[in-house]
Amino acid sequence: MRPSTRKEFTMKHCAVSLGMWTPDGDGADISRGKICSLKARALLIDMEEGVVNEILQGPLRDVFDSKQLITDVSGSGNNWAVGHKIYGCQYRERIVEKLRKTAEHCDCLQCFFVIHSMGGGTGSGLGTFLLSVLEEEFPEVYRFVTSVYPSKEDDVITSPYNSVLAMKELSEHADCVLPIENESLFDIVSKIDQMTKCGKLGSTIKQPSLVTSCRVKTTKEKPFDAMNNIVANLLLNLTSSARFEGSLNMDLNEITMNLVPFPRLHYLVSSLTPLYTLADISIPTRRLDQMFSDAFSKDHQLIRADPKHCLYLACALLVRGNVHISDLRRNIERLKPALNFVSWNQEGWKTGLCSVPPVGHSHSLLALANNTCVKPTFIELKERFIRLYKKKAHLHHYLHIDGMEQSCFSEALSSLSDLIEDYNQLDAVNCGPAVDPPRLKIAM
Structure with missing residues (x-):
């Protein structure tokens, strides 16, 4: 196997x-x-x-x-x-x-x-x-x-x-989990590669770029280097405030303190932008605003999800480069009306500004969202699990290991079901009257 x-x-x-x-x-x-x-x-x-x-x-x-x-x-x-x-x-x-x-x-x-x-x-x-x-x-x-x-x-x-x-x-x-899907990474790399080949981005991408710096793939092999580069840059942006100066640097521990209102709901959706370097720098303000818009687009999420049409519990924006606090606040106010925040945390934003941009970019943005859009990923995983488990397929490979019992599978499935139900409760409360009991139940 x-x-x-x-x-x-x-x-x-x-x-x-x-x-x-x-x-x-x-x-x-x-x-x-x-x-x-x-x-x-x-x-x-x-x-x-x-x-x-x-x-x-x-x-x-x-x-x-x-x-x-x-x-x-x-x-x-x-x-x-x-x-x-x-x-x-x-x-x-x-x-x-x-x-x-x-x-x-x-x-x-x-x-x-x-x-x-x-x-x-x-x-x-x-x-x-x-x-x-x-x-x-x-x-x-x-x-x-x-x-x-x-x-x-x-x-x-x-x-x-x-x-x-x-x-x-x-x-x-x-304490905090950043889920990443191979399918989403592959989709991002394929889309940029396709746009480059079609000439839509050919004259505007500056080489080397975050995604396009790896060698051109001549076979159907997945572009692993480019996929890995995206995740590596996610981690570089996440830790930038600990390595560089900034007017509003964010401590890593602040992410968990500000974005995880319930202990078990610590799965954060991440998006990174820009994913390639534009050669045209004549309209920096427009490009800056577009960067913030892209961060909330489903095409830039590192899992297959659309946070804009789901419920936000909290959101963090980690910006690198020559970006002012006024730019950050202006874009938050511009985007906020289109984002569905939970009723008890309408101002649930955490921001960080690091003055040093990544190599090849004038500025970049990492957005981390505690959002119920992770639920479909977990539901699909549960369904795939059940399809195997109903047939008891391949269980013998696990059960012959000391300390491994069939109850381990049922407990794991129950834990995942409870997690999905917690997200269902949040969605239900947000759609109905603003009441607190389900919220307290999750917190327990």
Whole structure:
């Protein structure tokens, strides 16, 4: 039950990042040519060596410390139970020791980033096992998770099992989750590539660009480099305030404090704009306003969702570049009437301004929205799970693992159903009279 190589998001191993870079660099982005003077405070974990070895032989090989790797040979066989129950127990002490040593080098440890996939065995199983370890060992440190959800055409037959089992752990042990869908990333890259080939953007895209800087694909292979670039830039924008000066920098912990009103509803929809660099800079004001409009368009979301037509609980705008507070406020007031905010948090906006733009851009915007538009993604995942579970297909691969019982599946399904119901309650309350009991029920 092993996937073909690179069928999903290329970083299919679990990468636990403690956030920033070691202080021997000047804090610039990797893309600014400071690779040699930077070392990532990151722990790379995979139960098969291939992906980690590929990274160590690639252009970022000098960024990662070869001592901060944990690999095995056999892999998890696309089985959540193997990653969570077997490898979790087997490697727990080694993982904790490497995390402790790395954390001790931090002057101010703000949070942990866990970057993992949901469809395979190591990312879903061992990745979510790490969340409980972090909660136990570092209870006061926030846990941010970037979870890559499999596509409908995923060739891993057990990915619905793995994803739903992992969802239970994310709901219980993560502080903030940024779901990302492979389908959405592929759609974004394909759309830009198609527009470029048709000549609609050919004269306006400046090379190299965020998406178009990777080599042109001559086959039907998915453009993994471009897809990975989008997620990498999401994380760069998210951490920019910790690396650069800004008039209104946002602390990472403020994201959870301001965007998560209910503990379990911590799934944030992210959108990044611009996704390519325009060569025409003669109308900066118009382009700036368009950037804010694009952030709320379904075409720029990193999951297949349309937040504009769903309910907002809160929203954060992280802006980089030469953007003034007045520009930010003007665009919020311009867009606010078209956005459906929950009745008890009409002013639920959090903003951040970082003065240094990403390479190749004059300014950029990362929008994070706590929005009920994530519900269809979870409903579809639940339906895929039920289709397999009704037939009891492939359950024997999981149930022969010590500590794994059939009740684990029913509990995971119940947890996901409860999460969907929480979103249903919010939608129902917003459409009907403004009453508080369902809101209090969720908070419990």
